[in-house]
Amino acid sequence: RKEVEQDPGPFNVPEGATVAFNCTYSNSASQSFFWYRQDCRKEPKLLMSVYSSGNEDGRFTAQLNRASQYISLLIRDSKLSDSATYLCVVSHTGTASKLTFGTGTRLQVTL
Amino acid sequence: ETGVTQSPTHLIKTRGQQVTLRCSSQSGHNTVSWYQQALGQGPQFIFQYYREEENGRGNFPPRFSGLQFPNYSSELNVNALELDDSALYLCASTLGTGNYGYTFGSGTRLTVV
DSSP states (O other), rough: SSEEOOOOOOOOETTTTEEEEEEEEEEEEOOEOOOOOOOOTTTEEEEOOOTTTTTETTTEEEEETTTTTTTEEESSSSOOOOOEEEEEEEEEOOSSOOOEEEEEEEEEEEE | OOOOEESEEEEEEEETOOOOEEEEOOOOOOEEEEEETEEEEEEEEEEEEETEEEEESSSTTTEEEEOOTSSOEEEEEEEEEEEEGGGEEEEEEESTTTTSOOEOOOOOEEEEE
């Protein structure tokens, strides 16, 4: 079983739609949680950190459920420019604070 | 403030050869991590260097090795290349060994034929 599991998609949604991505993680010692965005053939870029209290950044809302080991990302009013792969990432501080990535969920927003 | 730069951007090597990839960390960052991203997969942690010492390693064989220099730049060396080593190799820098503040370079795309 992979440490971070995501539905690879693709999710094809029309512009203006609301779309939600989910992710589960297996390591209960995970301490930090993130969503990264990766455009085709580019490097991953941090979209937002995820906190238990939930957090919002404009059209993006992230939630963490530690009990269920579940992370979500909600995108409201989708834009064409949101088309990308969204990577769920967890981390725990051990010998090295490595980031553990899911395989990513691909989003395609269409006219 | 300069970001993370990696070189070369693309590389084609033959099976069995050796390759060296380079990374200059972002100004002010002293930790460099290397990741391998195969097509259709998320990045996988190879190893991390902090203050010129290896500070953790993922599930990669010893033919993957690295260095960090006093200016915090880093190299990733892969010996005895295999076809499955074909991937995007990403370097990420940060300050210290915490979980935040990673900046990724745009990667080196390695093709092994």
